[in-house]
């Protein structure tokens with residue numbers, strides 16, 4: 001893999017390698033903060049995998065404990081974490097999703113356990129940096145300072161950072177991207193990071209004309225039209241007939257729902273409608289009472305008021321259940337079986353995941369739980385037989 005790196009990829013690789021060698025030889029190398037950028041397919045993930053492997057190999061020499069991590073790779077989303085074989089930022093650094101500034105430190109027990117794993121951390125690789133909000137970056141900085149017990153304000157507790165990504169790609173959810181942050185207090189991005197921009201598109205390296213046209217879409221401003229030449233090039237890639245099972249992308253949720261309902265009706269015999277039930281908890285008695293008006297819109301739960309399901313339907317996981325097991329937001333599964341209670345209400349939905357031994361069991365809203373999901377062990381699966 002190393003020999004195949006192109007010139008710019010190689011430069012970054014050797015810069016990090018030099019830091020590691022100096023660290024092993026106790027030369028006290030200076031902390032670096034690198035922003036590795038480049039368009040889609042320029043090989044950002046490819047080079048960080050090489051760096052991660054090499055840095056791990058070299059820096060493992062500075063600790064005797066194999067459980068201690070000297071290099072950590074993480075990503076803001078479950079899918080990209082899964083693709084890179086790492087964990088999410090929230091999971092790796094025990095950062096809650098509802099964080100607020102100013103930074104709130106972790107309690108003693110939790111920080112001690114993080115410190116046991118990451119006390120010798122030297123290099124942190126953050127993939128998909130375009131999706132990291134200024135607030136989340138502040139929490140990464142705060143957490144690393146806490147882990148490293150830094151007395152001064154050196155950024156990120158003096159841990160080297162390799163931020164990887166492309167700001168032309170997805171921005172953070174409901175937050176400004178890092179380069180747009182103008183708040184001096186939380187601005188860890190500007191002035192700290194040195195940019196290296198990979199130039200060669202490796203994904204379409206055998207079709208340079210197409211790769212360059214894709215790059216023009218990348219840098220195109222809102223309202224700016226594509227050249228007629230690019231439009232006709234993309235038109236040549238249009239398909240009249242295509243497999244309906246491929247992943248579709250739509251601009252609005254309404255179009256997504258329309259397509260899903262069409263496919264369900266087409267592919268499945270019996271459509272089952274589940275209406276959301278809303279319950280309120282009496283603070284004094286703890287008793288749950290069903291309420292007749294649905295409040296999901298008012299409190300923005302992102303839950304649908306109605307869902308249509310069917311046996312055989314393809315479904316998408318929209319939550320990170322267990323990234324290390326591959327069960328993260330974006331993974332497909334198939335509904336194998338739907339079980340009903342005596343009143344013909346849906347009680348359980350059995351979802352088969354793409355992973356051989358996992359079957360997800362999805363419980364539908366009951367009085368004592370909002371929803372729950374669990375994996376069935378192979379033994380329990382056998383007990384269930386063929387339903």
Ligand SMILES: Nc1ncnc2c1ncn2[C@@H]1O[C@H](COP(=O)(O)OP(=O)(O)OP(=O)(O)O)[C@@H](O)[C@H]1O
Nearest residue numbers: 004005006039040041042043044045046047202203
């Ligand atoms: N030096 C290289 N030699 C051979 N193949 C490479 C090289 N660099 C990247 N590739 C290949 O090019 C493709 C794109 O690389 P990669 O996924 O790392 O790009 P990326 O910049 O991370 O893309 P994106 O922004 O879309 O995630 C992959 O198939 C990868 O294996």
